[in-house]
Every structure is written in C-alpha cells, then in structure tokens.
Amino acid sequence: MTAPKTLDAPYASPRIFGPRYRTATLGILLVVTLIAFEGMSIGTIMPAVSADLDALDLYGVSFSAFLIAGLFANVVAGLWSDRRGHAVPFLLGVALFVTGMVMAGAAASKGMFIVARAVQGLGGGFVIVAIYVMIVRVYPPAARPKVFAGLSSAWVLPSLIGPSVAGFVADAAEWRWVFYGIVPLVVPALVMLLPALRGGAGDGDAPVPGTGPRSRPLRMTLAALATAAGGGTLLYGVELFDTDPPLGGIAAGVGLGLLAAGLPRLLPPKALRFGRGLPTTVMMRGVLASAFFGVNAYIPLVLQKELAFTTTQAGVALTIGALGWSTGSYLQTRREFDRPTLVRAGAAAVTAGILLTMLALVPGSTGWLMAPAWMVAGFGMGIGTTSVSITTMRQSPGDEQGANSAALQVVDTLGGALTIGFGGTLVNLIGHDDIATGYTAIIAMTAAIALFGAFVAARMRDPA
Template identity: 75%
Template sequence: MTAPKTIDAPYQPPRIFGPEYRTASLGILLVVTLIAFEGMSIGAIMPAASTELNALNLYGMSFSAFLIAGLFANVAAGLWSDRRGHPVPFLVGVGLFVVGMFLAGAAPSKEVFIVARAVQGLGGGFAVVAIYVMIARVYAPAARPKIFAGLSAAWVLPALVGPGIGGIVAETVGWRWVFYGIIPLVIPALVMLLPALRGGEGQDREEAPARATGPRSRPLPMILAALGTAVGAGVLLYGADQLHSEPVRGGVLSAVGVLALAVGLPRLLPRGALRFGRGLPTTVMMRGVLSAAFFGVNSFIPLVLQKEFGFTLTEAGIALTVGAIGWSSGSYLQARREWDRPKLVRFGAAAVTGGILLTALTMIPGLTGWIMAPAWILAGLGMGVGMSSVSLTTMRQSPDAEQGANSAALQVVDTLGSSLTIGFGGVLINLIGHDDIGAGFLSIVVMTAAIGTLGVVVAGRMREAA
C-alpha cells in the first residue's frame, strides 16, 4: 500500500507583524513615519517660520544644511554600524533628531533654525542607515520585501497628510508646535525597538558580523570623503542656483562643487559604481538613477499646473500626491512573491520613464493638466517596485561587514540624485522657462527621461558576473 501523496502548502513568508517581528516592525515604521512627516510638513510651515524669523531665504539655507549634514551622517553611520553594530548609531540618530526638533521649535533666530535643521539632518542620516542595517541583521531574507513595503508606506502617508496637518497646526497653535508635537511620539518607538536593539527579537544569528575591512572601513578617509561630497553638493546646488543671475560666479561655484564631488564621491561607493560595474556597483547606482528621474519632475509638477492651467494649490497637490497611490501599490506588489529583482528594477525604471514622458502630453494645446495624475501613478508604481528591489538586492549582495557602508551608499546616491536634478531643473526653469514655463518643463522632462532610460539600459548589470 503506497503512502498518500502530500500537497505542499503554498509558501508563506514570515509576517512582519507576527510575534517574531511585531514590535521591531512597529518601532521602525513609527520612527520612519516621524522623520518623513517632519520632511513633508516643513514646506507648509516655512512661510510662517521665515516671516517670524525675518529670513525670506530661510527655505534654501535650511534645505542645504539638512542635505549636507545628512550626507555626512549617512557615511558616519555606515562606518559605525559595520564596526560596532547598529544599536548605538540608531540611538544617537534618534537622539539628535529629537534635539533638532526641540531647537527648531525654540529657535529665536534664523541662525539657530539653520543649526536645528543641520542637527535634524544628522539625526535622520544616522537613524535611517542604522535602520537598514537593523533590517539586514534582524529580519530573515524572506521577510525583508514586506518590511521594505512597510517603509514605503511609512513615507506615503506623511506625503499625503503631512503638508495639510503642518499647515493646520501652523495656523492654529503656531509653526513651532509642528516640531514640538513630534518629540513625545519618539518614546513609544524606542520602547518597541529595545528587543531588536539588544539583538533578541527576530535575531537568528549566533555570532556577531565580521569586522569591516577594506578602503571603505577606514574612518578618517571616509569622513573626509563624506565631508567633501556633502560640501561639494551644497556648493554645486548653490552655484547652479546663481547661474541665471550671476553666470560667472555661479559657474565658478558649480565647477568647485563638481570637483569636490569628483574627489569625494567615488570613495563612498562600491568600486566601479560610477561606471556601473556589474553586481553591487550598479545595484547601488540604480537607487540614485530612480530618485533623480522621479524627483527631478515631481518637484515641478505643481508649478506647471498652477502657472499653465490655473490649478489651485489643492488641485495641484491632488494631482501630485496620487503618485503615492502608485508607489504604495508597487511596494505591495513586490512583496507578494519572489521576483527576478533586476528585471523588476528594469520594469520600475521603464514605468518611471513612461510616467515622465506622459506628463509632457499636458503641453499639447487643448489637453487637460489632469493627465499628470495617471502619469504620476505610473511613475509612482515604478518607484514602488524599483526602490524596494534595489534595497533588497543590495542586502543580498553585501557581506555582513559591509552592510553599513552599502546602506550609506544607497542613501548618498538617493540624496544626491534627487537633489541635483531638482537643482538643475530649477536652473532650466530660470533659463528656459523664465518667459515660458511649459518650455522649461519640457526641458526637465527631456533631462529626467534620459536618466530613466539609462536606468532601463543598465538595470541588467545588477546581476553578478557569471
């Protein structure tokens, strides 16, 4: 008599809100939500803050301070995590973030406010990189797609409600309470993360990761490279902003910024990243490619809709934020099964590029500006599947001792990619779109679509060489 055949149960990946990971997942998502909410609401309160502090140019300076400090913290946190583990960098990052919130809320002058934004950038940079390392060391590989989908959702909700809530708080009790109100919410997040920080929850490793070695494990050269890259990015952005009013000065500053980036950036990335070497180098660079293409257009959609189509701020915001629907849908879909990740990233880059090209249809006479909405849902879908897949592939390709350095590299190219295309997009608007916003926007579409097309072409190089 033969034994009855058994039917294999369908594969069920670990649940990130199951008993094994519940408190770690809730703590991580709450911290990321708080960081994202601060970032999304800052634009809504900046007019009130700049008026009270008597600094009309406060937005640009505070953004640059946050950018430079964040880039520096990304690298420092990666070094620290690889050498000593993720708990202390994470706690330092959260602590700095809270201090920055308090300083911003209490700022009596623009100088203190800019310092507060720099402290927030340090805190956010430390915390986010440490969270990536925490995911690599606490979560089983099968659970990581779902926690990355959760991270995407933690950014989507603040994108939808952050500006509105920030504006309401600023108009009712004052802009300072946008910062003060975040501080108490950090406490429950830390309590939930204590088991993961101690290495208990979800931890299936019996021994600590090997100590980092190699050129990206040397603190002094890496810190100097991070400082040069951060300052170079800030100088380049400032110089680019000056090109339309003071071309010579702006050109000199831009050249200095590019030189600093050329010296510092290669030392922060895996060897061969800037030439899209096979495997990890291209995987890391794809994060910057996707961010550069998407955010380079994203920042100018409201401007075009208001100037060219007469949309109200609310209507322009709706057309823009529907991209969050596509992003969250893409993040959900990539977590549903095992995928060929390079192919999925190629699809993501193609979807982002397609969405960008669709936005150009709004410039055809007689067509409505609401074309932006479905176009940006498509682009958001590409970001949802692409960004999570890049993060997962980076973890798979990273030795334990290099998880911090590679997580930092992801954040560096993400920040640089989006910041530089936004900066150059502003230059194009000023130079080409000064009298015709539509023409300036089309030039941005051409620039970012070219970047997205590059991503489609090189995504296959994410695979390791045979």
C-alpha cells in the first residue's frame, strides 16, 4: 500500500528545488539567510557595542527593542497577508530591515542604536510572517516540512561563519562594519525572489478571506499596540528596579495591564490557558523561544567578561553550538514523526543544554564546554520549533493562516524579549560586578521555562 501524502510524510513530497518550486525556494532561503547573518552576528558584537557606547544596560535593551517592534509588525503582516496577500508586507519588511541595518551602523549614541534595532525588528516581523503565509500558499502540504527545514538550513552558513566573521570584523576594524556589510546581500535576494512574488499560489492553499475576530484590522491593530506597549513598558519597569524600585513597580504593573488587554486577542482562544490542540501548539513556540534565546543572548557576554574569550573566539563557540539547530531541523524531515512527542523531546533537550552550559563556569574547566552544551540546546530547537510550525499550519483553517502565523511570531518575539530583558536586569542587579552570578540566575529562570514546556507539549494534540 502506498503511504498517503500527509503533512508528516515529507518523503512523499514534491522536490522543493525542482523546476516548479526552485525560484520560490531560493528566494525565501536567500532572504532568511540575510536575516540570519544579522541574528548570528549581533550576539557576538554586542559586548563591543555596549563598551563603545558606554552602556552595559544597552545589552538587554537592544535585543528587546528588536523583538518588541517585531511583535507589532507580526500582527500587521498577518492581517495584511490574509486580506491582501503576502507580497507587499514581504517587500516592505526587507526595506525596513535594511534601513535599520544602516541606522545601526551609523549610531553615535545609545538612543539611536535602540531606534535602529526597533526598525530592524519591524522589518524582520513583516518578513517572517509573510514567509510563513507564502509557504502555505505556494507549496502543497506534503512539501512543507522540507520547506520549514529549509528555513533552518538557511541558518547553516550564517551559523558557520556569521559569529566568527562578526568577531573578526569587530576586532580588526569596527563593529559598525558588521551592519554595513550585511546590506549588499539584499540585492541578490530580491532579484531571486521577485519572480516568485509575482507568481501564482502554486499547489498550496488558496487565500481565504478571514471572517473571525482576528481578521478585524482595527481590533487587531489596537491589540498589537497594547501588547507591544505592554511588553516594552514591563521591560522598562523591570530595568528601573535597580535605580528606582517604586517607579519600576508602577511601570511593570502598567505593562502587565496592557499585556492582559491586548495579548489574548492576538492568540487563538484558550492559548494562555494552554488549551488542547492549536492553543498549546502556538504557545509552545513562545516557551521554546523564551528558554533558548534568554540564554543565547548572554553566552558571548559570559565568555568574554568571565572567561577571557576574544570576540572572535566567542563567535566560534556560538557557531559550533548553532549547528545543532540545523541538524535537528534536518533530521525531522527523514521520516514520519508524532509531532507533540518531537516537541517534548526538543524541550527536554533545550533544558539539558541550558543546564550543561554551567559546566563552563566550574573552576578548572574550559569555556569551550559552552559549544557542545549549546549544540544540545540547538538540536532541541531544531526538532521542536519546526514541528510547532508544521503542526500550526496543519491545525489552521484557511482564513486563519496569516493570523496564526502572526500568533507564532508574537509569542516567539514576546517570550524572547521578556526573558532577555529580565536577564539584563538580573545582570545589572546581581551580576554587574560578577557576571557569572547573574548568568546563574538566568540559567535557573530559563531552565524552568524549558522544563515546563516538556511537561505541557502533549497538549498539542487535537481534542478529537
């Protein structure tokens, strides 16, 4: 008997690099590679940026500004893609991202750098949601696991050379040239992608106009504004705990109130309660991102400040660890898997990798232990986040593909922003003069989040 073509049977899928899909595939992968270079470079050079601009607190804020701005763009891009198609938000996102790169390279102050990161976040938010919708519209269901794996594979080259090259450029020239150097990559990416954007829907799902509450532009835009403002205000309040605790408490309370008003409207019903099926599937993306990126942002800081690594060496350590993500994503395409089980295994691997990074701080050990430890965590993200994306698209009605793609990115960006922001506060409060102590607190927080994910992943199964 021939196995049916299902979403979880990629071995029966059309070739994504065959004549029919080659242009779309290459265009998507080239743009993701462009974003990946920035993502893999920024963590390596942030110690140099914060030192040059004389602001250690810039470390956490710069990541959070990118993510919070991206959160708002996620929702707008989802609405736009469901109502008008994915081409325009995609192109707008690329333009904003490149503008932000130029602004970051020219930044002469902490404020300008944070604004530049926010512009980059807007661009990245538009691009990623449009890509998710594009995959559903262009490719048949059986091909999508390979395309989502391709998104992770697009990080392989940046993972291999991004941190190392960024560290070398920062050491040999200046960190600003890391941003400037990425800008020219957009030209070949757009040249490859324009024919795909002009093309039809392929064998994927045809666009279906949304009619539910998450298809109403004004309602969703206001909810996105409230959520983004709430996340930013909460992080601002947390930062103030070190210098002005009363004001910090007030700001944090206002931020939580705004989040409570806006966030539930951006997610599937019962998502914040981890309801069975789609609600938990979407939330698992945020759980994994919170745990992984909450640590990933601070590994270069620990290696350079505590373990005397150069910027280049810290980049090499992250490069080795990042290979685990691509490996995990590739392996999930090899045969049919039960996706909730794979996500549970991914969350367990992220938990183990986070805890293993502490071995690098044991007296007499070497900081290079960070690399294999982070490879374990990256492997968990590879099998986990890819399976979450596949399952979300399978569980999404045709008129909610954009909304649910946006919801994935909302919990991803908000989760990462909050843990990175809280991590920055921990560094400033208890680790300003002892980075290792602050890092230990970050490990405790993020490992608990990942372990929680391993316990609730089974709720991804549809109630039926």
